[in-house]
Amino acid sequence: MTKVRRAAIVAPVRTGVGAFGGTLRPVSVEDLSATVVNAVLARSGIDPARIEDVVFAQSYANSEVPCVGRWAALQAGLPVAVPGMQLDRRCGGGLQAVATAAMMVQSGAADVVIAGGVESMSNIEYYSTDMRWGKRAGSVTFHDRLDRGRERSQPEHRFGYISGMIETAENLARDYSISREEADAYAVRSHQRAAAAWEAGRFDAEVVPVRVPQKKGDPLMFARDEGIRPGSDMDTLGRLRPMIKGGTVPAGNASQQSDAAAACLVVAEDCLASLNLTPMAYLVGWSAVGCEPANMGIGPVEAVRKLFHKTGLGFDQMDLVELNEAFACQVLAVLKGWDWNDPERLNVNGSGVSLGHPIGATGVRIMTSLLHEMQRRGARYGLETMCVGGGQGVAAIFERA
Numbered sequence: 001m002t003k004v005r006r007a008a009i010v011a012p013v014r015t016g017v018g019a020f021g022g023t024l025r026p027v028s029v030e031d032l033s034a035t036v037v038n039a040v041l042a043r044s045g046i047d048p049a050r051i052e053d054v055v056f057a058q059s060y061a062n063s064e065v066p067c068v069g070r071w072a073a074l075q076a077g078l079p080v081a082v083p084g085m086q087l088d089r090r091c092g093g094g095l096q097a098v099a100t101a102a103m104m105v106q107s108g109a110a111d112v113v114i115a116g117g118v119e120s121m122s123n124i125e126y127y128s129t130d131m132r133w134g135k136r137a138g139s140v141t142f143h144d145r146l147d148r149g150r151e152r153s154q155p156e157h158r159f160g161y162i163s164g165m166i167e168t169a170e171n172l173a174r175d176y177s178i179s180r181e182e183a184d185a186y187a188v189r190s191h192q193r194a195a196a197a198w199e200a201g202r203f204d205a206e207v208v209p210v211r212v213p214q215k216k217g218d219p220l221m222f223a224r225d226e227g228i229r230p231g232s233d234m235d236t237l238g239r240l241r242p243m244i245k246g247g248t249v250p251a252g253n254a255s256q257q258s259d260a261a262a263a264c265l266v267v268a269e270d271c272l273a274s275l276n277l278t279p280m281a282y283l284v285g286w287s288a289v290g291c292e293p294a295n296m297g298i299g300p301v302e303a304v305r306k307l308f309h310k311t312g313l314g315f316d317q318m319d320l321v322e323l324n325e326a327f328a329c330q331v332l333a334v335l336k337g338w339d340w341n342d343p344e345r346l347n348v349n350g351s352g353v354s355l356g357h358p359i360g361a362t363g364v365r366i367m368t369s370l371l372h373e374m375q376r377r378g379a380r381y382g383l384e385t386m387c388v389g390g391g392q393g394v395a396a397i398f399e400r401a
Helices: 029-044 068-075 093-107 146-151 165-175 180-199 232-236 293-311 327-340 361-377
Strands: 007-015 053-057 085-087 112-120 209-214 220-222 258-266 280-290 322-323 381-388 390-401
Touching: 007 093, 007 322, 007 361, 029 112, 029 209, 053 068, 053 093, 053 361, 068 112, 085 093, 085 322, 085 327, 093 112, 093 258, 093 280, 093 361, 093 390, 112 361, 146 220, 165 293, 165 327, 180 232, 180 280, 220 390, 258 361, 280 293, 293 327, 293 381, 293 390, 322 327, 322 361, 361 381
Parallel strands: 053 085, 053 112, 322 381
Antiparallel strands: 007 258, 007 280, 112 258, 209 220, 280 390, 381 390
8 A cells, every 4th residue: 555645845935915905906816826936936946847736726716817826837937837726615725725735745646736825805806797698778787706705605595695704703703602892802912913923023934025016116025914903902993883783793803805825835755855845844634624604604613623533633732723813703703612712822923803814825824824933933733724605614734844
């Protein structure tokens, strides 16, 4: 029986996370993708011809950049022979890209794969389904792909109408008795931790600059997360109205719509020496589960339970835990579902509420931040998990090399 090869993570990098409609708005999806692919090549020193595939996640794809993995390869100047693919598991797509690349390596289908994720939420378009065969009379409807993607996350005939992800968060706040004050307090902590991380230089090594064209003058080099609000406090958040009347979720304790890209090399362990590559970590295992779409935020509970069962590990072995902050109340509900909550190991440098949630890129962004923090601390194991729109949860464990 052939031994399964371990999948090593090499040179994980990310861009700074741009605020919705902010500094990265002029930067195309293909340029964001190429930026991190080129950075991975530069940091690893690998011969581009040794790349056997490029696996990229994007949740809001369109025909401007079809098959973004192939586009990323070509835009970055990789040899034409290097193929690429695109996948989508919504919020978990970036982590799925890493897992898919790892399975390719573990099975022997490839030795070296680039895995990444990208999202330019600032450039998600409006579209019409009325115009293919023309309209004889009447008005034309244009859908906002950003909102429509949330409304259409599940079949309405089976699960009823769900207005969007905010409704699912409010469902968890009700079911798990999460108060507005608790959610706001968690959001304040996220912003404080992200601001402190930048102040201490903890993100410096993982972030690569993005060249942003300007109408006049030289391009701007963007290299810092811009959604962080260091001055957030309970009074500031308390003045914000909830997005659903009587609810617990205002914009201030929900994740931010964002623009970013992140990528890494996934390499077979037995090829590291010959390629002169130094791994940062190994993928120990991963899992995905489904849950009720109306309670999509609780997905990490079963995803982590399944992963712990498969790996034989548990929270006691996890030195760091990264739970994406889709909503502050959703994080607090998951912690209750786990019956675990250790602020000293959880989201130590902030997450989606403060850093932003560029959907397809988030899974790789989180992994990149996690692995760099594990390296700083000399940690052995790190857990990454997130909820997924439409009712899923994903999780993965990484072991520092």
